[in-house]
Amino acid sequence: MAQKTVLITGATRGIGKGIAVAFADAGWIVYGTGRNLSDTAWAAEKKVILKQADVADQPTMAAIMQEIKDKHGRLDCLINNAGVASNTPASGLGDEEISKIIDTNFRAVFTCCQSYYKMQRKSGGGNIINISSVLGLVGTSLASVYSGTKGAVISMTKALAIEWAGSGFRVNAICPGFIDTDMTEMIKKRESLMQKMLDYIPLKRLGTPEDIAAPALMLASEGAAYITGQAIVVDGGLTAM
Numbered sequence: 001m002a003q004k005t006v007l008i009t010g011a012t013r014g015i016g017k018g019i020a021v022a023f024a025d026a027g028w029i030v031y032g033t034g035r036n037l038s039d040t041a042w043a044a045e046k047k048v049i050l051k052q053a054d055v056a057d058q059p060t061m062a063a064i065m066q067e068i069k070d071k072h073g074r075l076d077c078l079i080n081n082a083g084v085a086s087n088t089p090a091s092g093l094g095d096e097e098i099s100k101i102i103d104t105n106f107r108a109v110f111t112c113c114q115s116y117y118k119m120q121r122k123s124g125g126g127n128i129i130n131i132s133s134v135l136g137l138v139g140t141s142l143a144s145v146y147s148g149t150k151g152a153v154i155s156m157t158k159a160l161a162i163e164w165a166g167s168g169f170r171v172n173a174i175c176p177g178f179i180d181t182d183m184t185e186m187i188k189k190r191e192s193l194m195q196k197m198l199d200y201i202p203l204k205r206l207g208t209p210e211d212i213a214a215p216a217l218m219l220a221s222e223g224a225a226y227i228t229g230q231a232i233v234v235d236g237g238l239t240a241m
């Protein structure tokens with residue numbers, strides 16, 4: 001059987017890297033993107049092909065998708081993972097930071113979905129997994145615009161799942177809780193904040209990139225053929241309370 005192919009945005013580190021390694025280990029041909037490709041020797045070992053690209057650069061992202069399709073004849077799955085966080089009080093957010101968060105976390109997710117759809121619609125459809133966040137479902141301090149973009153990704157996922165279902169597409173989201181990556185460095189560095197966080201998480205640990213890779217693999221599998229328009233929460237029980 002021909003190998004399946006996946007493109008993961010923001011795969012140079014963190015959750016995206018975890019997803020890339022898991023798909024490679026499961027026998028997929030894996031492509032990833034990121035702006036900074038230094039410190040990615042792991043990718044060659046896992047035969048993950050990394051492309052340098054800003055996810056907000058729509059023509060470049062569309063060209064990468066087409067290049068994969070031309071080379072392998074297929075792009076079975078797109079995982080929109082690249083994202084930026086912010087720890088700024090709402091009153092202090094300036095135009096530049098607001099635009100960066102919205103452009104990376106929402107606008108680029110939409111334009112990547114759109115480019116993928118346009119490429120795949122005559123090939124029987126495709127499979128999209130958007131990485132949102134529990135902060136798209138619940139609020140917290142210092143994350144106003146970030147939360148807004150992640151909530152918007154969930155709503156957009158549901159809307160696209162409905163609009164594109166008839167063309168053979170499935171579109172789902174994963175909502176990670178607090179995961180041990182560079183993005184949570186600020187929390188990990190402050191012992192009292194970290195302890196407070198763990199007190200709130202029923203499973204009493206941060207998640208790992210592998211905890212997110214497992215449901216991504218499930219959603220990408222044939223077994224998930226009847227799952228679309230869903231936001232799967234993977235948070236150690238944080239939002240169950």
Ligand SMILES: NC(=O)c1ccc[n+]([C@@H]2O[C@H](COP(=O)([O-])OP(=O)(O)OC[C@H]3O[C@@H](n4cnc5c(N)ncnc54)[C@H](OP(=O)(O)O)[C@@H]3O)[C@@H](O)[C@H]2O)c1
Pocket residue numbers: 009010011012013014015016033034035036037053054055056081082083084085104131132133134175176177178179180181182183184
């Ligand atoms: N960690 C958490 O607790 C957590 C919780 C909920 C949701 N999430 C979401 O999960 C996703 C991954 O987060 P993470 O924790 O793995 O973050 P991370 O460790 O900071 O990694 C972010 C990844 O996104 C890439 N990226 C950022 N901006 C980009 C851009 N403009 N163009 C291309 N790539 C870009 C980065 O690569 P370069 O720097 O090389 O560009 C990197 O590979 C994000 O969408 C985040 O919002 C994370």
